[in-house]
Amino acid sequence: MPDTTQNQTSTGSLLRFENVTIRFDDLVAVNNVSFEMSAGETRVVLGSAGSGKTTLLKAAIGLIRVDSGRVFLLGRDITDLDERQLFEIRSQVGVLFQEGGLFDSINIAENVAYPLVNRKTNPLPPDVVETKVEDALRFVELAHTLEKYPNELSGGMRRRVGIARAVITEPPLVLYDSPTAGLDPITATTIMALIAKERDSLNAANLIVTQRYQDGQLMANFRYNRMDGHLEPVPKNGHGDSEGSNPTRTIFMVMKEGHLIFEGAQARLEASTDAYISKFVPQHHN
């Protein structure tokens, strides 16, 4: 492996972009973006449609090739890996696609079991897989849908199944592509509550791409309480520095026409006076 030296330089970070640029024909979808994400962090990528945020997410696992710059995933430089090498490293990351991305030719149980059954290393016996599938579906409160097919479920339910499938291998990093797009506000909040629950139960790092600022706000200010099984507001301790107090380690990123125009904690985001940012973020200057 020629990239062993690069491995050492990037330990500790789960995902790192170095001056990444991605073009589709004449359009620059991602323009010279750099950031680094470490374990236990929650990243919320905000941006309007076509701002390059989904492209960014797909490039993180090599589904889309970068035209220049480098991408490091779980400490490995994946920029030049071929598809076969990528399969192995991708299977260590959980992904939720925009509409759930469930396979409609197989039932819910098989969909959720898919990452466990299809991984090349460490195959599990069928009864262990079955238990894990049931646990994962109970986690998203859909234990009764095992035998159903994706087209029999509503949009919100499909996304919950998608979450179950993304987290069943207990990955250190989970990527969510627009988890609340096209859902009504109540279902959207349920989905975000599940994502927060997943984060605080598994201690996984999350990269959430969304158009809704409320999604990020929930991730930043709420925590899942394992004792009573509910979300609760995170207590604000007074000594906020310029970044504000940030116990959930939530960092916001704002994409505009392929550029990463903001990266920082909620307090700084809300204080921003940028016209584009204030489209997403209700301003309170306090």
Add this chain to the structure above:
Amino acid sequence: MLDFLKPSVSALQDFCILAGRAIRNVVRPPHYESDILLQMDIIGVGSLPIVILIGFFTGVVITMQMARALAQYGAVDQVGPIVAITLVRELGPVLTAILVAGRNASGIASELGSMKVTEQIDAMRALGTDPIQKLVTPRMIATAVMLPMLTIVADFVGLIGGWSIARLSIGLPSSQYWTSAYQALEYNDITQGLLKPFVFAFMVSLVGCFYGLRTTGGTQGVGHATTQAVVVSSVWIFVITSLLTRIFVNLH
């Protein structure tokens, strides 16, 4: 100056890359046997009724037309060899392939196209499965096995169709029809009659997969991909059969 050729050349290049990967996966693990069997059932068994129907009437029509033409030379009894040779060499392979292109290239393109636009292909890649291995190779293998078999069925049923006209309408003795038809066929005819559907099978299945996998633009894109898959594979069937016929005629 030749910029207008760029999209076609780049599509051809992408097609060749897909074909190369799909063929290489035949010998590489993992193998999805259950997917191959499922596709064989859909493509082979599913196409059987229509292939039998079309094969029969093709035989009927050739016999009626040829009997009229041969009557001018007083050679109506030679209708068996003519039906056999036209069916086995050309019409059996081409018509069966056209039917499978219409039925299965479209089916494959729309299925893979829907999977593409609903991000199931991306999900598959993200979950560590090669979509070419899981989706394209099984369809290619299934078509390559089933299309020659369907062609044999079509040829045989076509000969029966010809016989029914020869016997009932022309009044030719059955034994004369079958013996002369059988004796007219040479190894060269059988070889090209089986090689053609085998080559068509790769082309039809891969064209279906190719257009399915490059679908963009939602449901409308799926419709577009399906249409293109059928049109392109039908055109290529005629181009390929012309080339192969040319080669085999020279060999003779």
